[in-house]
Amino acid sequence: MTVIGALALLALLLASPALADEAFVTSQPAERLSIVDLATRKVVATLPISGKPAGIAVSVDGARAFVTSPDGKALTILDAATRSVTHRVDLGGGPLGVAVHPSGSPAYVADWYQHRIKAVDAATGTVSGEVAVGQSPSGLAVTPDGALLVSADRDSDAVSLIDTKTLTRLASIPVGARPFGVTLDAAGARAYTANVASNDVSIIDLAARKVVATVKVGARPYAVALAGGRAFVTDQYDSTVTVFDTTTLEVLAAIPVGDYPEGIAASRDGAFVYVACWEANTLEIIDTATLKVVETIPVADGPRAFGAFIRRTRE
Numbered sequence: 001m002t003v004i005g006a007l008a009l010l011a012l013l014l015a016s017p018a019l020a021d022e023a024f025v026t027s028q029p030a031e032r033l034s035i036v037d038l039a040t041r042k043v044v045a046t047l048p049i050s051g052k053p054a055g056i057a058v059s060v061d062g063a064r065a066f067v068t069s070p071d072g073k074a075l076t077i078l079d080a081a082t083r084s085v086t087h088r089v090d091l092g093g094g095p096l097g098v099a100v101h102p103s104g105s106p107a108y109v110a111d112w113y114q115h116r117i118k119a120v121d122a123a124t125g126t127v128s129g130e131v132a133v134g135q136s137p138s139g140l141a142v143t144p145d146g147a148l149l150v151s152a153d154r155d156s157d158a159v160s161l162i163d164t165k166t167l168t169r170l171a172s173i174p175v176g177a178r179p180f181g182v183t184l185d186a187a188g189a190r191a192y193t194a195n196v197a198s199n200d201v202s203i204i205d206l207a208a209r210k211v212v213a214t215v216k217v218g219a220r221p222y223a224v225a226l227a228g229g230r231a232f233v234t235d236q237y238d239s240t241v242t243v244f245d246t247t248t249l250e251v252l253a254a255i256p257v258g259d260y261p262e263g264i265a266a267s268r269d270g271a272f273v274y275v276a277c278w279e280a281n282t283l284e285i286i287d288t289a290t291l292k293v294v295e296t297i298p299v300a301d302g303p304r305a306f307g308a309f310i311r312r313t314r315e
Contacts, residue, residue: 021268022311024065024080025276025283026053027300033067034299035083036283038267038274038310041295045083049076054304055098056263057107057140062312064122066107068095075109077125080311087125091118098307099140099149101164108149108164110137117151119167131167133160139181139223139306143188148206150191152179159193159204171209175202181223181234181264181306185246194221194233201233201244215249217242223306225273227266227288232273234261241275243291253291258282263305268312276305 022044023036031052035045051072058065058080065078075095077087094112101108105122110133117137118130134153141150142164149162153172159179161171176195179202183192191204194217201224203213218235221242225232230252233242240254241261258280266273266288273286281303285295 021313023265023274023283023305024056024058024067024309024311025263025299025303025305026056026067026309027281027303028052028054029302030300032300033065033078034283034303036297036299038272041285041297043297043299046300047078047083054306055096055110056305056307056309057098057100058308058311059100059104059122060102060312061104063104064100065311066098066100066109066120066122068098068109070094070096070112075107075120075125077107077120077122089120089125089127091120091127096306097138097140097152099142100308101142102144102146108140108142110140110151112136112138115153117149117162117167129167131162131169133162133169134158134172138179139183139193141182141184141191141308143184143206144186145188148188150182150184150206152182152193154178154180154196159191159202161206161209173204173209173211175204175211176200176214180221183224183226185226192224192226192231194223196220196222196236201231203246213249215244215251217244217251218254222262223264225264225266227270227273230288232264232266232286232288234264234275236260236262236278239277241273241286255286255291255293257284257286257293258296263303263307263309265305265308265310267310274310276303276309278302278304 051069258277
């Protein structure tokens with residue numbers, strides 16, 4: 001490349017606005033999806049999603065978003081870049097939790113009423129398979145290698161492990177009372193379940209298929225995010241986020257947030273944690289270094305953001 005060509009390319013790159021990650025926040029009573037630019041910390045789009053949307057999963061590559069509507073008995077598949085609906089999939093039952101295979105397809109949907117997980121092809125919107133699990137499956141997560149699907153089976157007080165290739169249930173692991181959200185560490189070695197009725201978090205060794213630790217947190221924990229060797233847990237009834245060290249299991253803080261915090265997710269660099277507060281109608285940002293809320297962003301009524309709601313827009 002010539003010097004002139006290199007300078008022209010540099011000028012083009014400098015002129016192009018840097019893309020920032022986004023939060024896709026489902027608001028159940030408002031029947032809306034709020035998209036928040038996490039660099040400017042502003043809502044940049046609001047999309048209508050019927051059927052009381054709750055669950056959300058964004059593919060690892062940021063190409064698609066998947067939204068469950070329990071009342072509408074449907075899964076909405078979105079082109080995340082254009083913010084347009086590509087498929088509305090009628091699933092019946094009560095679709096709630098959703099997770100996506102690291103390859104981008106299929107999406108796995110937990111059916112609360114039929115006690116099954118359904119696999120949905122992301123490109124066609126067709127159901128490609130299903131597997132029976134425990135009672136009232138809620139949160140779902142897939143290991144980074146895509147081999148294992150983890151389901152929090154709320155009314156069975158257990159977690160199911162599912163082989164994604166064969167859609168076979170491999171194990172049911174007892175955890176605390178009424179597990180709801182489930183989160184995996186970056187290595188796919190441990191799962192963390194927020195146990196709503198026992199006010200604790202179960203830590204599961206996936207290879208050993210057993211609980212290796214339990215940590216008491218606040219009242220009615222909903223979901224867990226991991227960042228910087230710490231776990232951040234939304235405590236619905238206390239309006240706090242409990243923080244504990246994932247190695248020592250020491251509880252480090254209970255951070256006040258808006259009323260009834262539910263969905264929670266960490267930034268890719270672990271510098272921030274984002275919390276959807278149902279009653280406050282906010283997305284709140286916690287600095288993981290100071291353990292303080294540094295920003296409160298208004299979103300549509302009743303945000304749940306149940307699942308992996310951060311979209312990568314650049315590497």
